[in-house]
Amino acid sequence: MTPTLLHTGVGHPDLALLVLTAILSFAAGTGMGAYAALKGKLSKLTGEPTEN
Numbered sequence: 750m751t752p753t754l755l756h757t758g759v760g761h762p763d764l765a766l767l768v769l770t771a772i773l774s775f776a777a778g779t780g781m782g783a784y785a786a787l788k789g790k791l792s793k794l795t796g797e798p799t800e801n
Contacts, residue, residue: 761767792798
């Protein structure tokens with residue numbers, strides 16, 4: 750293997766697990782953010798107070 754300027758991690762033994770974990774974490778964070786935004790918009794329309 751030739752040395753590279755930046756280590757890309759391609760030689761990591763658990764690369765598939767790391768990529769899968771990153772994708773699932775991103776999807777979960779996006780889903781929670783979308784849920785919170787939708788909940789905030791619905792509470793503004795109905796006039797209900799939001800909980801912190």
